[in-house]
Amino acid sequence: MTDAELADFFCKGIETGLLTPEHARQWAEAVIAKEDQPASAFIDMALNRTTPALICALRDLTEGAGFPSAGPGLLALLLEADIASTEDLARCIQTALRVCRHCAMTEDACYAFDELDDALYLARHDVYGSVPDCRDAFIEALRQYARPVIWPAK
Numbered sequence: 001m002t003d004a005e006l007a008d009f010f011c012k013g014i015e016t017g018l019l020t021p022e023h024a025r026q027w028a029e030a031v032i033a034k035e036d037q038p039a040s041a042f043i044d045m046a047l048n049r050t051t052p053a054l055i056c057a058l059r060d061l062t063e064g065a066g067f068p069s070a071g072p073g074l075l076a077l078l079l080e081a082d083i084a085s086t087e088d089l090a091r092c093i094q095t096a097l098r099v100c101r102h103c104a105m106t107e108d109a110c111y112a113f114d115e116l117d118d119a120l121y122l123a124r125h126d127v128y129g130s131v132p133d134c135r136d137a138f139i140e141a142l143r144q145y146a147r148p149v150i151w152p153a154k
Contacts, residue, residue: 001150003031003039005069007061009149012070014055016098018077021054028057071103072147079142086124086131093117093138100145109145116141 001009010027013019028045032038044057078096083089097113099105116138123129 001069004062004065005067006149007041007058008065008067009070009073011055011058011062012099012103013074013077014051014058016074016095016102018074018095018099021051024054024058066104069147069149071099071105071109072145073149074099074103075142075146076148079139079146083135083138086120089131089135089138090117090120090124093120093134096138096142105145112141112145 006027010019010024014021014024024045028042031042032046035042039061041057041060044060045054048054048057075096078092081088081092083092093113093116097110097117100110100113116134119129119137120131120134123131123134
């Protein structure tokens with residue numbers, strides 16, 4: 001992934017709650033340590049302690065462009081999430097839905113996670129289906145729509 005794509009990934013990750021500002025700062029510090037003349041946006045990210053300033057620095061790197069890899073990359077993070085409890089599963093499904101909408105993923109992806117949200121609601125209230133079936137369907141949907149982020153060589 002390019003720096004612009006990674007900046008978009010971190011920006012959208014922070015905005016959707018999957019990543020923290022500290023994740024982006026650590027990335028910026030690693031780039032600064034590696035490069036002789038890093039872009040000023042990396043220095044801004046490393047030094048700015050407010051989230052809005054960090055988001056502005058990330059957006060400077062993206063130059064206003066959105067990248068299709070951010071959504072699938074963020075969904076891949078959910079493959080590692082703890083979904084043992086029903087509450088955790090519900091939170092992860094809502095997060096996946098938020099990522100799909102915020103990252104302008106395909107209508108199919110949005111619909112899949114919206115449908116899972118509805119199915120979990122019905123299962124939790126003993127109307128139809130079961131929570132384990134929803135958990136399995138969630139993992140399957142993630143496998144279909146998630147793509148791990150490929151980090152640049154160090």
